[in-house]
Amino acid sequence: MLGTLALLAAPSIAGARSFQGRVASSAGQPIVGAMVTIQSGDPSHSLTVFSDERGHFATPELVSPPPYVVRARRIGWRDLRLTGQPAPVAAFDLTLERETDPSAVAAQLPANRWYRLVLDRIDDPDQREELKRQCTFCHQQGSWATRRTREPEEWRKIVALMGRMGGMVGRNLRESIPTVFNEAYAPENAVPQLTAGMGKPGFAPPPPPRVRAAVIEEWELGGRASMQHDVVFHRGEGRLYSVDMAQDLLYRVDPSVPGGDRQSWPIPNDGLPRGGVFRSKSRPEMPNTNSHVGPHSLQVAPDGRVWITLASGNRLAGFDPETETWQIHRLEDGYYPHTLRFDARGRIWYTLAASNHIGMFDPATGTGREVRLPSPTFGQDLTMRLLPVFLWIGRHVDIRDLAANTEGATTMPVPYGIDVAPDGGIWFSQLNVHRIGRVDPDDFSIEMLETPFPAPRRLRFDSKGTLWIPSFSDSKIASFDIETRAFREWPIDMPDAVGETPYALHVDRRTDDIWICGTNSDSLIRFEPPLERFTVFPLPTRVTYTREIDFDLRGRVWTSNSNAPAWQIEGGMPRVIRLDPGSVGDASVAHAGTE
Numbered sequence: 001m002l003g004t005l006a007l008l009a010a011p012s013i014a015g016a017r018s019f020q021g022r023v024a025s026s027a028g029q030p031i032v033g034a035m036v037t038i039q040s041g042d043p044s045h046s047l048t049v050f051s052d053e054r055g056h057f058a059t060p061e062l063v064s065p066p067p068y069v070v071r072a073r074r075i076g077w078r079d080l081r082l083t084g085q086p087a088p089v090a091a092f093d094l095t096l097e098r099e100t101d102p103s104a105v106a107a108q109l110p111a112n113r114w115y116r117l118v119l120d121r122i123d124d125p126d127q128r129e130e131l132k133r134q135c136t137f138c139h140q141q142g143s144w145a146t147r148r149t150r151e152p153e154e155w156r157k158i159v160a161l162m163g164r165m166g167g168m169v170g171r172n173l174r175e176s177i178p179t180v181f182n183e184a185y186a187p188e189n190a191v192p193q194l195t196a197g198m199g200k201p202g203f204a205p206p207p208p209p210r211v212r213a214a215v216i217e218e219w220e221l222g223g224r225a226s227m228q229h230d231v232v233f234h235r236g237e238g239r240l241y242s243v244d245m246a247q248d249l250l251y252r253v254d255p256s257v258p259g260g261d262r263q264s265w266p267i268p269n270d271g272l273p274r275g276g277v278f279r280s281k282s283r284p285e286m287p288n289t290n291s292h293v294g295p296h297s298l299q300v301a302p303d304g305r306v307w308i309t310l311a312s313g314n315r316l317a318g319f320d321p322e323t324e325t326w327q328i329h330r331l332e333d334g335y336y337p338h339t340l341r342f343d344a345r346g347r348i349w350y351t352l353a354a355s356n357h358i359g360m361f362d363p364a365t366g367t368g369r370e371v372r373l374p375s376p377t378f379g380q381d382l383t384m385r386l387l388p389v390f391l392w393i394g395r396h397v398d399i400r401d402l403a404a405n406t407e408g409a410t411t412m413p414v415p416y417g418i419d420v421a422p423d424g425g426i427w428f429s430q431l432n433v434h435r436i437g438r439v440d441p442d443d444f445s446i447e448m449l450e451t452p453f454p455a456p457r458r459l460r461f462d463s464k465g466t467l468w469i470p471s472f473s474d475s476k477i478a479s480f481d482i483e484t485r486a487f488r489e490w491p492i493d494m495p496d497a498v499g500e501t502p503y504a505l506h507v508d509r510r511t512d513d514i515w516i517c518g519t520n521s522d523s524l525i526r527f528e529p530p531l532e533r534f535t536v537f538p539l540p541t542r543v544t545y546t547r548e549i550d551f552d553l554r555g556r557v558w559t560s561n562s563n564a565p566a567w568q569i570e571g572g573m574p575r576v577i578r579l580d581p582g583s584v585g586d587a588s589v590a591h592a593g594t595e
C-alpha cells in the first residue's frame with residue numbers, strides 16, 4: 001500500500017512500473033546474460049531478470065515497495081550496485097566494468113568449479129565418492145567459506161567437528177583432507193586453472209536464450225541461525241510453506257502480497273529437550289540452534305492440512321491452516337522421520353533415516369505401521385537394531401570420539417527419498433548402500449534393487465510412472481522403468497559437473513520436464529527427456545544450497561536456500577526461491593493424487 005502511494009506521488013517517473021534498460025560495457029558493447037536484480041524491503045524480496053542478446057532487460061511490473069537496490073552481475077564483470085532507488089525507471093542503462101583481477105573472477109564462479117579441484121586430487125574413486133556424499137549434505141563445498149587454505153591442525157579440528165555432527169569420513173580420507181584441500185585451494189594453483197581463457201569469448205559464456213527468459217524471485221525467510229530445510233507449495237492456498245529445522249518453526253509465504261507476506265508458527269515440542277530424542281552428551285548442535293523436534297520435510301494432505309516430519313522429535317505433525325491447530329503423532333519403532341509423501345488414499349508414507357524403516361500413517365484413523373528394511377550386511381542390521389541402546393548411552397556418556405574417528409567409509413543404509421507410483425506402489429531410496437526399493441501398499445512386503453550408481457537421493461515419478469533418481473555423488477540422473485526394471489543414466493551436462501551434487505529432483509507432471517537441484521552450483525537444472533537436454537538456470541545468490549523442489553499451478557519452480565550454516569550464504573540469510581522459466585502458460589492441471 002505504502003509502496004503504491006509512493007509511486008503515485010513521484011511525478012518524475014511518469015508511471016514507470018518496471019525497471020528497463022540496457023546492460024553494456026563502458027565501450028557501449030551489450031553485455032548478454034547479465035543478471036539484473038531488484039531488491040527491496042526487510043526481510044527482502046528480490047526479483048532477477050537476464051539481459052538479452054542486445055543487452056536489454058525489463059523486469060515485470062514491480063509491486064514491492066521502494067527504495068530499491070539494483071544489482072547487475074555477470075561473470076567476468078564487476079558487480080554494479082545502486083542503492084536507494086526511489087522508483088522504477090523506464091530507461092535505466094547500466095554500465096559494467098571488466099573484472100581484470102583473476103582471483104576476483106575466480107571468486108565469482110560457483111562452488112562446483114572449485115570443488116572439482118579437490119576431487120581431481122583424490123585418486124581413489126571410492127574416496128572421491130565418500131567425500132562428496134559425506135561432506136556436501138549440509139553445505140556447499142568450494143564456496144567462499146570452505147575453500148580457504150588452513151593450517152593442517154585447523155583442518156583436523158574442522159573435520160573432527162563435522163564428523164561429530166554427522167559428516168563422518170573414513171580414516172584414510174580424513175587424514176588426506178588437509179593436504180588435498182590446501183593444494184587444491186591454494187590461490188597459486190586454483191586461480192590460474194579457474195580463469196584460464198579469462199577475457200576471451202569462450203570463457204563463462206552467457207546462458208542460452210531459453211534461460212534468459214526466466215524470472216527469479218527470492219524472499220528472505222527466517223534469520224542467520226535458521227535452516228529452511230524443505231518447502232511445499234500449497235496449491236489450494238497459492239502459498240508456500242517452509243520448515244525451519246534449526247528453530248522449530250513452520251513458515252508460510254504469500255507471494256501475492258507485495259514483498260511477500262510471511263507468517264510463522266512454533267511447532268509443538270511436547271516438552272522434549274533440545275536435540276529431541278537424539279539429545280546426547282557428544283552430538284554438537286549446529287551453532288545457535290533452538291531445535292527440540294527438528295522439522296524436516298512437509299507435504300500438503302488431500303484435505304489441505306500440512307504434514308511435517310519432526311526428525312529429532314520422532315513425530316509427525318499435522319497443521320490445520322484454517323484453525324491453526326496441530327495434530328501430533330508419536331512414532332513407536334523407527335527413528336528420524338525424514339521425507340514423506342501422500343498416497344491417493346490420503347495416507348502418509350515416510351522414510352525413517354536413522355533406523356532403516358519405512359512407515360505409514362493414516363491421519364483419518366490415527367493408526368500406522370513401520371516396517372524395517374533389509375540391510376546389506378548383518379553388522380549393519382545389528383547396529384540399526386541397537387540404535388535405541390546407542391541413543392541411551394549417548395545421553396549418559398560422551399562418545400564423541402567414537403563418532404568422529406570411524407575407521408572405514410560410512411555405509412549405513414539410510415532410507416531417504418520416497419514417492420508413490422501411479423499404481424500405488426511405494427518406492428524409496430537407501431542412500432549410502434546404492435539401492436532403491438518398493439513397499440507394497442497393501443501387504444507391506446518389501447523388494448530391494450541395486451542401483452548401478454551411488455547415492456540415490458530424492459526420487460520422483462513422472463506422469464507416466466517412470467521413476468527419476470538423482471545420484472548425489474555421481475553427478476547424474478537416472479530413470480528407472482518399474483515394468484522392465486531397466487535403468488538409464490544421464491551425466492549432468494554443465495562445466496565441472498563432477499563438482500555438482502544433485503540432492504533432489506522433481507517432475508513437472510504437466511510437461512514431464514525434470515527439475516534438478518544444482519545443489520553445489522547455485523542453480524536449478526531442467527532436463528527434457530525427449531531432447532535429452534540439460535538447461536542450467538543460474539540463481540542470483542551465491543551459496544544457494546537447494547534440497548527440495550515443488551511447482552505451483554503455473555509450472556513455476558519453488559525451492560529454498562538451505563545451506564547450513566546460513567551465514568555462509570551470500571548476505572547471510574536463507575531464502576525461498578521461485579523460478580518462472582518464462583515459457584509457461586496458465587494451465588491449471590493439478591498433479592496426480594500423490595501430492
Ligand code: HEC
Binds near residue numbers: 564
Ligand atoms: C552435519 C552437517 C555438516 C556436514 C555433513 C559437514 N559440515 Fe562443514 N560445517 C557445518 C556447519 C554447521 C559449519 C559451521 C560451523 C561453525 O560455524 O561453528 C560448517 C563449517 C565448515 C567449514 C568452514 C569452517 C570455518 O572456519 O569457516 C568447512 C571448511 C567445512 N565445514 C568443511 C567440511 C568438510 C570437509 C566436511 C566433510 C568432512 C563437512 N564440512 C561436512 C556442517 C556440516
